[in-house]
Amino acid sequence: MTKVKICGITNLEDALLSAKFGADALGFNFYKKSPRYILPENAREIIGQLPKEILKVGVFVNESLEKIAKIAETANLDALQLHGEETPEFARELKAETNLEIIKAFRVSLEFKPEDILQYEVDAVLLDAYSQLGHGGTGETFDWEIAKKIKKLVSKMYLAGGISADNVSQAIEKISPFAVDACSSVEKERGLKDSQKVKNFIFIVKNL
Secondary structure (H helix, E strand, C coil): CCEEEECCCCCHHHHHHHHHHCCCEEEEECCCCCCCECCHHHHHHHHCCCCCCCEEEEEECCCCHHHHHHHHHHHCCCEEEECCCCCHHHHHHHHHHHCCEEEEEEEECCCCCHHHHHHCCCCEEEEEECCCCCCCCCCCCCCHHHHHHHHCCCCCEEECCCCCCCCHHHHHHHHCCCEEEECHHHEEECCEECHHHHHHHHHHHHCC
């Protein structure tokens, strides 16, 4: 069964509701320019009240290895999502330093080359739409044919980029990703989840 990651968690209520509805992973954004930025100390408080089986993912954009490792320890994260232009070497060093699950995100643009992914020795990859508006959570989609190609190259693939209740069934049917990742499509406003949208999204995925 396809897993569900709800990203951009900023408060305890949204985290607990997402967990209650059946989310498998929750994403906490530590990129200061993001409207969904959360302080590591606040994330730690939330994470301490979540079921152990939920994967707690920290999202970082071109952050230093030392800072990521420190935040990971402070917030008690399970996985680290690199959503910038981090190199394969950086990902390897981060894995060695933290021994946490590493998810490398790729923003799919016209210049994107699927074979570039093979340079990364990571636990999972996440595909997102390229946007000038920012790193993730923009609601934009990309050509899923590219995702189909990449799925054959990697063991674990998260599919993001405008995934919503309206298209998630089609996405899973076409691509069969390890997990789907929703952010802006399940919000009522930037950084705040709409409980009904979260519930509907997870229900659709879990009942396919």
